[in-house]
Amino acid sequence: MFKRTLAWIDQRFPLTHFVKDTAEYGTPRNLSYWWNFGSLAGVVLVLQLVTGIFLAMHYKADIATAFDSIQHIMRDVNYGWLLRYMHSTGASAFFAIIYIHMARTLFYGSYRAPRELLWWTGQGLLLLLMATAFMGYLLPWGQMSYWGAAVITNLFRATPFFGEQVVHWLRGDFQVGDATLTRFYALHFLFPFIIVGAVLVHLIALHTVKSSNPSGLELKQKDIIPFHPYFTIKDLVGVGAYLMVFSVFVFFVPNTLIEAANNIPANPMQTPAHIVPEWYFLPFYAILRSVPDLAGGVVAMGLSVLIFAALPYLDRSRISGGAVYRPVYRAMFFVFLVNMVVLGYVGAVPPTDRTIIIGQVATLVYFGTFLFLPFVSKKEEAFLIKRGLPPAVMDSLK
Amino acid sequence: MSGKDNVVNPERRNFLGTVTTVAGVGGAAVAAWPFVNSMNPSGDVLSNATTEVDLKNIPEGGMHTVAWQGKPVFILHRNAEEIKKMQELSTIEPVADEKRVQDPKWLVVVGICTHLGCVPNRAENGWKCACHGSQYDDSGRVTHGPAPHNLEVPPYKFVSADKIVIG
Structure with missing residues (x-):
């Protein structure tokens, strides 16, 4: 009965195909x-x-x-x-x-x-x-x-x-x-x-x-x-x-x-x-506050969220595995994370002269990370190839 | 458009295709307008509300906040010393104090920070916005960023010596 019903459906809608496709989706172990x-x-x-x-x-x-x-x-x-x-x-x-x-x-x-x-x-x-x-x-x-x-x-x-x-x-x-x-x-x-x-x-x-x-x-x-x-x-x-x-x-x-x-x-x-905004908006809010001009602040805040979309083009290294085999990229990643926490702190406290300066420096670090990535990633790639990488990674570059 | 070799009068077909597309897109835009416009302030919001304020109850040096069209309006009763100070001061967006008041004793400004719309709090010698740190003097002029402009002066008129109508 069940088999016949399923067959009836499958003739009209790819149910088995869909379930099989999802369940058997090949996943790296x-x-x-x-x-x-x-x-x-x-x-x-x-x-x-x-x-x-x-x-x-x-x-x-x-x-x-x-x-x-x-x-x-x-x-x-x-x-x-x-x-x-x-x-x-x-x-x-x-x-x-x-x-x-x-x-x-x-x-x-x-x-x-x-x-x-x-x-x-x-x-x-x-x-x-x-x-x-x-x-x-x-x-x-x-x-x-x-x-x-x-x-x-x-x-x-x-x-x-x-x-x-x-x-x-x-x-x-x-x-x-x-x-x-x-x-x-x-x-x-x-x-x-x-x-x-x-x-x-x-x-x-x-x-x-x-x-x-x-x-x-x-x-x-x-x-x-x-x-x-x-x-x-x-x-x-x-x-x-x-x-x-x-x-x-x-x-x-x-x-x-x-x-x-x-x-x-x-x-x-x-x-x-x-x-204060909710905690998940604090870093972006801090960037908004760090620019002393309304339009500039809004653009900077929008850009701070949208700039991630450019990453596939900003990261020019062909070395696989992201930060795993790339020490400089790894360092940049952790600096970025810490910087994010600093921005979050700045966004959470009332604006004073001191926090405004900290916020502005952190904003520069934020965008600087993206700005320098194309050069850093290319230089890093050349250096790592010269220094040597695990054989599997080297093979993947060919 | 469709293949060019086996079609009679391909130019006409292309033309018709283009016209249909333009008319379709134009029609969709026109049909979208009522929906877009329905989100604009409605008639009852737009109906020009005015607010009448009795100035008798505001002592010298005191400030009252009244609502006008849902917005806070600051009314500051300034003393001679404050007026004199305001007439000398230079600010980020320089406007003479005389141009911002009808009677120098009474300052009437919309209490919405021109940066991002918070209501500044009364501080010594002016207002301070807690949201992003903007500061205004006793003429509602910005003295410390990030606010780009002075506090707005709403339209108002004196209907008698101690009564104004805002709006």
């Missing part, structure tokens, strides 16, 4: 746990979708009732606190996972040919995630929500000629108001489904070019193993570890990542003494 974060991001996306839809059943997108509806969810709705804390913690977790996923790509040079499109669709996903998170943050209608949205929509004032009109169009009002809240809610609901679509594109690209691996080398057939059961199990181990960390935040310290000021209802007449 030397993948480390750093390769877990892609599928983990998928798990978090599903969790965010589910908790989000259930929250939407109780949330009200109206400035008169939005703040109170959150309190209603927290106090009255059965397990409302769980849904909300899972959703708010999940947003932070999503960024943490995506940043680790990106850092792995940078470290192992996984963005290089033929994986440019895989990298770029990932970049698109990051932008969608940022937009979704930013709009979701307005919904609780607290002070941080309000002023975060006010500042970010104001960035579009830097648009040439139509700055004012664009800002009013985005807000539907002269200030962030009811129109803004309602449209952010509508789009915050829509964007995750666009993300699901973009993830499918990302996965199709992945299955076309195949996963990279820590050595960066083209593997022999015997080193390729099917995704199921080997990596379904390994990914599940990762999910288990993740859920432990996630649970600690959700059940014991759910407010760590919620700014205290956001428990005060939005007040358009009073900016909080110190406004």
Whole structure:
């Protein structure tokens, strides 16, 4: 019966083919746990979708009732606190996972040919995630929500000629108001489904070019193993570890990542003494603040996110395995990471003369890393070939 | 467009193809406009709200914040010393203090930082924006970046000696 039903379906829809293709997807057997974060991001996306839809059943997108509806969810709705804390913690977790996923790509040079499109669709996903998170943050209608949205929509004032009109169009009002809240809610609901679509594109690209691996080398057939059961199990181990960390935040310290000021209802007449964005935006916010000119700051901040897309062209080294066989690239990677933390710190503290200088130096280091990469990578390649590399790596250069 | 050898009048077909494409894209753009425009401020938001302020209640040296079209407006009652100081000071975007006030005792400015839209806090001798560190003097003129411009002076008029209407 089952076989006959399956055959009936397969004549009309490639179900068996699809399942087989996914399960037997050839995966390098030397993948480390750093390769877990892609599928983990998928798990978090599903969790965010589910908790989000259930929250939407109780949330009200109206400035008169939005703040109170959150309190209603927290106090009255059965397990409302769980849904909300899972959703708010999940947003932070999503960024943490995506940043680790990106850092792995940078470290192992996984963005290089033929994986440019895989990298770029990932970049698109990051932008969608940022937009979704930013709009979701307005919904609780607290002070941080309000002023975060006010500042970010104001960035579009830097648009040439139509700055004012664009800002009013985005807000539907002269200030962030009811129109803004309602449209952010509508789009915050829509964007995750666009993300699901973009993830499918990302996965199709992945299955076309195949996963990279820590050595960066083209593997022999015997080193390729099917995704199921080997990596379904390994990914599940990762999910288990993740859920432990996630649970600690959700059940014991759910407010760590919620700014205290956001428990005060939005007040358009009073900016909080110190406004900070969510932690995952801090480095980019620091870059914005480091440029003493509005338009320049906005361009620098936009560029700081988009510049990653240029990496396949900026990195001119042909040596496989990213930082594994490349000491200079490895050093640059870790300097970049430390610099990112410095920028995060600068973005989190109130602007003083000292932090502004630190921020400006860190901004220069940030862009300098990308700027010098073409020269450094070429010089490094020549030096390493002269000095000698493992035979397999040498062979891959021929 | 389609193959050129086995088609009668290929130029006409190309022309028709081009015209159809242009009309299609143009039509789509026109059809998109109502959707785009629906996101602009609606009629009730645009309806020009004015705010009336009674100045009697603001003591010398005091500042009141009133809402006008949802925006905070600062009204500062300046004393003679402050007025004199403001008339001498030079700032980043130099505008004479006289040009920014109707009555030098009363400064009326929109309380939105021209950098990224935070509301600056009242400080000694002016305002300070907590978001990104911009500073303004007692005439609402920027004295310390990153704000690019002075605080905006809204349209207002005195309807009597101690009453103004903003808007």
